[in-house]
Amino acid sequence: MKNQKRHRLEKTQVFRYLLDHVATATMVAVSLEIYRPNVCRYKSMLERAGKLRVVKRDRCKITGCMADYLTCEHEKEIGHG
Numbered sequence: 496m497k498n499q500k501r502h503r504l505e506k507t508q509v510f511r512y513l514l515d516h517v518a519t520a521t522m523v524a525v526s527l528e529i530y531r532p533n534v535c536r537y538k539s540m541l542e543r544a545g546k547l548r549v550v551k552r553d554r555c556k557i558t559g560c561m562a563d564y565l566t567c568e569h570e571k572e573i574g575h576g
Contacts, residue, residue, distance in 0.1 A: 505529050506537040513547065513567040519555040521562065538565065 524531035541547035
């Protein structure tokens with residue numbers, strides 16, 4: 496039960512963060528101090544629910560690797576956030 500509650504809370508935190516920011520999964524994980532594989536799990540859930548979209552593909556500011564920049568705000572345009 497504890498894990499389910501924590502996962503629900505973390506998923507909500509990820510969603511709210513991505514309403515205001517355009518970021519990679521790693522950037523979200525670092526900002527929110529959430530285990531990155533969990534962020535990826537929540538990303539998949541939000542995508543399936545139609546609440547998350549990829550804005551662009553570019554180098555992550557943290558890892559330097561190519562990654563998807565994500566948002567839950569449908570009005571965000573490439574380059575903003």
